[in-house]
Amino acid sequence: MAEPSRVVVAEDPTTLVELVNRVVDRGVLLRGEVTISVADVDLLYVGLELLLCSMDRLETGRPEADAPRRRPRLPSAEGDGP
Amino acid sequence: MSGVHPYCIVPEAYPPEPGLTGVDEAPVLGYGVGPLTVWVSPLGEAPPLDLGRVRQHHRVVEAATTRVTPVPVRFGGWAPTSEALFERILSRADELEAALAAVSGRVEFGIRFGDPAGSSEPSSGAAGPRSSGPSASPETSSGRAYLRARAREHDERRRRRERGASLVECLRGHLEALSMEERITSVPPPGLVAVAHLVARSDSDRYLELIGSFLRHRTDDCEMHATGPWPPYSFMVP
Numbered sequence: 377m378a379e380p381s382r383v384v385v386a387e388d389p390t391t392l393v394e395l396v397n398r399v400v401d402r403g404v405l406l407r408g409e410v411t412i413s414v415a416d417v418d419l420l421y422v423g424l425e426l427l428l429c430s431m432d433r434l435e436t437g438r439p440e441a442d443a444p445r446r447r448p449r450l451p452s453a454e455g456d457g458p
Numbered sequence: 459m460s461g462v463h464p465y466c467i468v469p470e471a472y473p474p475e476p477g478l479t480g481v482d483e484a485p486v487l488g489y490g491v492g493p494l495t496v497w498v499s500p501l502g503e504a505p506p507l508d509l510g511r512v513r514q515h516h517r518v519v520e521a522a523t524t525r526v527t528p529v530p531v532r533f534g535g536w537a538p539t540s541e542a543l544f545e546r547i548l549s550r551a552d553e554l555e556a557a558l559a560a561v562s563g564r565v566e567f568g569i570r571f572g573d574p575a576g577s578s579e580p581s582s583g584a585a586g587p588r589s590s591g592p593s594a595s596p597e598t599s600s601g602r603a604y605l606r607a608r609a610r611e612h613d614e615r616r617r618r619r620e621r622g623a624s625l626v627e628c629l630r631g632h633l634e635a636l637s638m639e640e641r642i643t644s645v646p647p648p649g650l651v652a653v654a655h656l657v658a659r660s661d662s663d664r665y666l667e668l669i670g671s672f673l674r675h676r677t678d679d680c681e682m683h684a685t686g687p688w689p690p691y692s693f694m695v696p
Contacts, residue, residue, distance in 0.1 A: 396512055398566075
């Protein structure tokens with residue numbers, strides 16, 4: 377019988393990092409590691425740049441003070457439609 | 459409505475499909491706000507951050523992306539009342555409309571370079587002339603040792619910056635045939651640099667061909683990971 381705790385996570389850690397870095401709002405920057413476990417078995421140990429929300433960006437419209445280079449500059453190009 | 463968790467902003471003609479659920483399996487609703495539609499879920503309080511909810515949030519944004527390129531709202535934009543959120547959106551309606559036009563028909567790709575040796579100690583020898591070789595010195599707590607360590611760290615940061623810039627320049631040259639927007643972010647070790655590209659959806663195949671070609675012809679020993687297409691998270695309005 378196969379070990380029930382040995383579960384293969386078919387997710388690329390790089391994609392996971394990219395997902396978190398994109399989806400999570402910038403606010404407080406936490407650099408560290410995340411261990412993803414299934415059934416108490418550590419499967420992935422991933423270095424992350426976790427950026428936790430500390431402000432409402434829609435309200436202020438301003439990026440964090442420590443990230444001036446990341447201020448999005450949207451292209452003025454025409455849209456070509458969805 | 460009380461608290462709402464926003465996912466994205468789209469043109470007014472694109473409400474969410476009925477039955478779509480998001481964070482905490484809450485229904486996703488579309489509300490017209492001036493010329494825009496915002497996709498939200500009613501949530502009484504700000505949802506805690508975890509990977510499961512991040513995925514749920516992303517799935518909603520991706521659902522929007524299958525129909526129209528949205529301006530994504532990152533996880534963490536919860537508002538205590540829908541009215542408060544709508545007011546904020548209305549106050550920036552022009553800017554958001556311009557953002558929608560700018561990302562329309564485009565997708566984001568991500569390139570991340572990593573240094574396989576980047577997680578090693580700064581004294582590993584790559585730091586330049588101030589490296590002092592094996593660092594098992596008995597004077598590790600002395601002022602001199604401290605200053606040496608700081609100098610090595612400084613050299614290592616500079617080396618990483620220069621290496622990242624060189625890689626980005628090389629990649630730029632390889633992709634110059636394509637018109638696209640670019641965002642560059644420095645990343646902590648063992649990463650070197652992350653680049654996001656906003657590419658016309660119709661150029662996606664060509665972009666991937668060029669990335670493949672770049673991968674095959676590289677001579678550096680850095681790790682490179684390409685992901686995408688993504689909704690244009692890295693190019694959103696702050």
